Amino acid sequence: MEVSAISKRLLRFWAIERDKPELLKAQYKAFASKIPMMYMILIVNSWALALTHIHSAPHWLSIYYPSALTLFCAIRFAVWLKSKNIDPDAEQAWRALRRTNRLVMPIALSFSIWSILLFPYGDEYAQAHVAFYMGITVISCIFCLMYLRSAALTCALIVNSIFTVFFLSSDIPTFIAAALNVVLVTAAMLVIVASHYRDFTLLIEAQVKTAALSNENSQLANLDALTQIPNRRKFFAMLDAVCDDARTRGTRFSVAIMDIDGFKSINDLYGHAHGDRLLSAVGKRLLNICDENTHLARLGGDEFALIINRNMSDQEIRAFGDQVCLALRPPFVLYNTIVKVAASLGVATFPDMAADAYTLYEHADYALYHGKRNNRGTVTLFSSADKEQIQRNANIEQALRLADFESELSVCFQPVVSIDNSSTVAFEALARWKSPMMGPISPAEFIPAAERMGIIGQLSEILFAKALRVASGWPADINLSFNLSANDLNDTDGLDRIIKTIHETDFPPHRVDFEITETATLYDLKKTEHAIRSLRQLGCGVTLDDFGTGYSSLSQLHALPLTRIKIDKSFVTEIHDNPVSYKIVKSLLALSRDMDLACVVEGVETERELAVLKELGASFVQGYLFAAPLTEAEALAWIATGRTAITH
Numbered sequence: 001m002e003v004s005a006i007s008k009r010l011l012r013f014w015a016i017e018r019d020k021p022e023l024l025k026a027q028y029k030a031f032a033s034k035i036p037m038m039y040m041i042l043i044v045n046s047w048a049l050a051l052t053h054i055h056s057a058p059h060w061l062s063i064y065y066p067s068a069l070t071l072f073c074a075i076r077f078a079v080w081l082k083s084k085n086i087d088p089d090a091e092q093a094w095r096a097l098r099r100t101n102r103l104v105m106p107i108a109l110s111f112s113i114w115s116i117l118l119f120p121y122g123d124e125y126a127q128a129h130v131a132f133y134m135g136i137t138v139i140s141c142i143f144c145l146m147y148l149r150s151a152a153l154t155c156a157l158i159v160n161s162i163f164t165v166f167f168l169s170s171d172i173p174t175f176i177a178a179a180l181n182v183v184l185v186t187a188a189m190l191v192i193v194a195s196h197y198r199d200f201t202l203l204i205e206a207q208v209k210t211a212a213l214s215n216e217n218s219q220l221a222n223l224d225a226l227t228q229i230p231n232r233r234k235f236f237a238m239l240d241a242v243c244d245d246a247r248t249r250g251t252r253f254s255v256a257i258m259d260i261d262g263f264k265s266i267n268d269l270y271g272h273a274h275g276d277r278l279l280s281a282v283g284k285r286l287l288n289i290c291d292e293n294t295h296l297a298r299l300g301g302d303e304f305a306l307i308i309n310r311n312m313s314d315q316e317i318r319a320f321g322d323q324v325c326l327a328l329r330p331p332f333v334l335y336n337t338i339v340k341v342a343a344s345l346g347v348a349t350f351p352d353m354a355a356d357a358y359t360l361y362e363h364a365d366y367a368l369y370h371g372k373r374n375n376r377g378t379v380t381l382f383s384s385a386d387k388e389q390i391q392r393n394a395n396i397e398q399a400l401r402l403a404d405f406e407s408e409l410s411v412c413f414q415p416v417v418s419i420d421n422s423s424t425v426a427f428e429a430l431a432r433w434k435s436p437m438m439g440p441i442s443p444a445e446f447i448p449a450a451e452r453m454g455i456i457g458q459l460s461e462i463l464f465a466k467a468l469r470v471a472s473g474w475p476a477d478i479n480l481s482f483n484l485s486a487n488d489l490n491d492t493d494g495l496d497r498i499i500k501t502i503h504e505t506d507f508p509p510h511r512v513d514f515e516i517t518e519t520a521t522l523y524d525l526k527k528t529e530h531a532i533r534s535l536r537q538l539g540c541g542v543t544l545d546d547f548g549t550g551y552s553s554l555s556q557l558h559a560l561p562l563t564r565i566k567i568d569k570s571f572v573t574e575i576h577d578n579p580v581s582y583k584i585v586k587s588l589l590a591l592s593r594d595m596d597l598a599c600v601v602e603g604v605e606t607e608r609e610l611a612v613l614k615e616l617g618a619s620f621v622q623g624y625l626f627a628a629p630l631t632e633a634e635a636l637a638w639i640a641t642g643r644t645a646i647t648h
């Protein structure tokens with residue numbers, strides 16, 4: 001039992017550990033750099049010994065035998081030198097190490113027997129040379145073989161056994177002493193080799209563990225914890241790689257950004273646990289439609305991304321997008337609740353719509369954002385027109401940066417008339433900008449640009465001062481409507497400046513109506529409410545503009561102290577021919593009455609539209625039918641002549 005345990009340990013000591021691939025590879029690498037040196041030493045040392053015996057020993061011993069050994073060593077030297085730079089797999093490394101293990105015994109025997117055979121031919125010096133050759137060469141070889149413990153041990157045992165037995169039996173005290181010395185040194189060296197080998201093994205094992213750990217860390221860093229799919233960081237890494245690949249191969253691919261319509265309300269209504277469940281379930285459904293060329297990631301919140309690494313036509317991309325939307329259509333069961341959601345997708349293609357990873361993402365996001373406004377629940381492709389619009393927006397922003405607002409901005413005024421007697425009750429101030437660089441630019445373009453740049457407060461202040469100055473010249477029964485942007489309502493300092501302007505011009509605050517859009521309430525309902533209250537306290541009116549186009553809930557709007565609503569022009573166009581618009585306007589008018597709010601209908605262009613609005617009981621209207629926005633002088637003329645409509 002004990003014997004078998006010892007022999008097992010010995011065998012393990014001798015064996016090459018095939019089950020440790022990283023160790024094998026490291027052993028091979030360390031080994032490959034030392035082995036050529038060992039063969040060099042063998043060749044040089046052996047010829048040094050052969051030459052001192054060239055005249056005394058027969059030629060087969062002093063020339064032919066060492067020549068044969070040299071040839072063999074030279075071949076092995078060349079083989080190792082060639083393989084020094086290769087990166088072997090574990091199997092290759094194992095084979096090479098096993099081959100060395102097998103070759104050690106015949107090599108050690110050949111060299112030892114050769115040197116013993118030479119011994120009788122030399123004088124005392126030459127005999128000492130043999131002993132020295134054997135002792136020093138075996139020590140060098142053990143050093144060179146130290147990364148293959150078994151080979152080092154075999155070499156030491158064979159050479160030292162022959163050496164010790166031979167010299168101990170020589171009856172020459174010097175040689176006996178030398179033999180004992182060599183045995184001792186070799187034994188010490190073997191202990192060093194064993195401990196070095198153990199340290200080496202431990203080091204490699206530690207490296208393997210560290211690599212596994214860092215692999216695990218990078219997995220964690222790249223994986224979204226909730227859905228177990230790649231996260232934002234991984235998405236951008238993948239996108240970079242796919243971009244580089246597509247660039248070299250000259251292929252087209254697409255990036256889709258998707259978000260879940262209605263996710264926010266599910267989170268609000270049922271709580272975050274339900275929201276989390278929904279996201280995991282969405283992740284799973286999306287994974288199901290991915291193949292090896294479609295990479296899915298969660299970018300954060302309810303936003304997912306897909307890299308579709310396939311050369312597809314726009315039509316095929318749309319079909320794929322529809323497939324994604326369709327996959328999310330069946331209801332989700334979250335705990336005991338059944339919910340239905342829809343997905344909107346924005347897609348951009350490489351290289352025609354964007355030439356680098358970041359722009360590609362930005363453009364897909366742009367397509368999603370704009371698609372959500374008009375085509376919720378479907379896929380929107382980023383187009384050349386979008387590209388031009390982005391370029392134009394950039395130009396507008398640049399022109400805004402260089403603009404002198406005081407001289408370049410002006411205000412025009414569009415009358416708001418009473419539907420009963422067509423008298424003008426107010427003018428809406430509308431901003432105009434004539435850029436010296438780009439000519440006249442619509443407020444629908446430059447106002448959002450100023451909002452993005454964070455300079456809308458400056459513009460509002462200048463425009464409002466200009467509008468107030470003009471309005472001061474109007475009769476007391478004509479009010480001023482002024483558009484405020486969402487940012488104005490959320491910027492307390494800006495709002496203070498607007499209020500200060502009213503005080504400074506001495507314009508009666510009750511004659512000012514501020515028009516705000518629903519988007520303001522989406523930013524920060526509390527702040528918006530506070531701003532509206534401040535304006536109301538001053539005596540100003542507050543109108544909700546573009547009513548019916550936003551998404552905020554009625555209950556939220558109910559909480560705001562508004563005075564008026566303005567029904568958006570999109571519902572007025574062709575109202576006589578469009579039953580849906582008709583119904584919407586009818587119910588919005590009813591709603592305004594219920595909420596005790598005044599109501600203006602904007603965008604009235606034809607007599608037929610006006611007739612329908614009259615029939616529905618609207619009281620104030622505005623639109624090209626009466627007048628387009630007028631200049632300051634035109635507005636004064638309009639008032640002076642008591643006109644109720646102008647023709648263009």
Ligand code: C2E
Pocket residue numbers: 414429430431442443444447463483484485515545546569602603604605622623624625628629
């Ligand atoms: P809005 O407040 O809804 O203004 C009404 C827009 O409809 C104006 O366009 C007006 O010229 C146009 N309009 C008036 N009657 C009709 C009609 O019968 N048919 C049609 N199709 N359109 C009509 P405008 O002046 O280009 O202004 C566009 C938008 O820019 C405004 O929409 C408003 O949101 C914004 N805006 C304009 N001036 C200012 C401003 O001083 N401050 C802020 N924050 N926004 C402004």
Ligand code: CA
Pocket residue numbers: 428483515545
């Ligand atoms: Ca307006």
Ligand code: CA
Pocket residue numbers: 545546566568569602
């Ligand atoms: Ca409007």
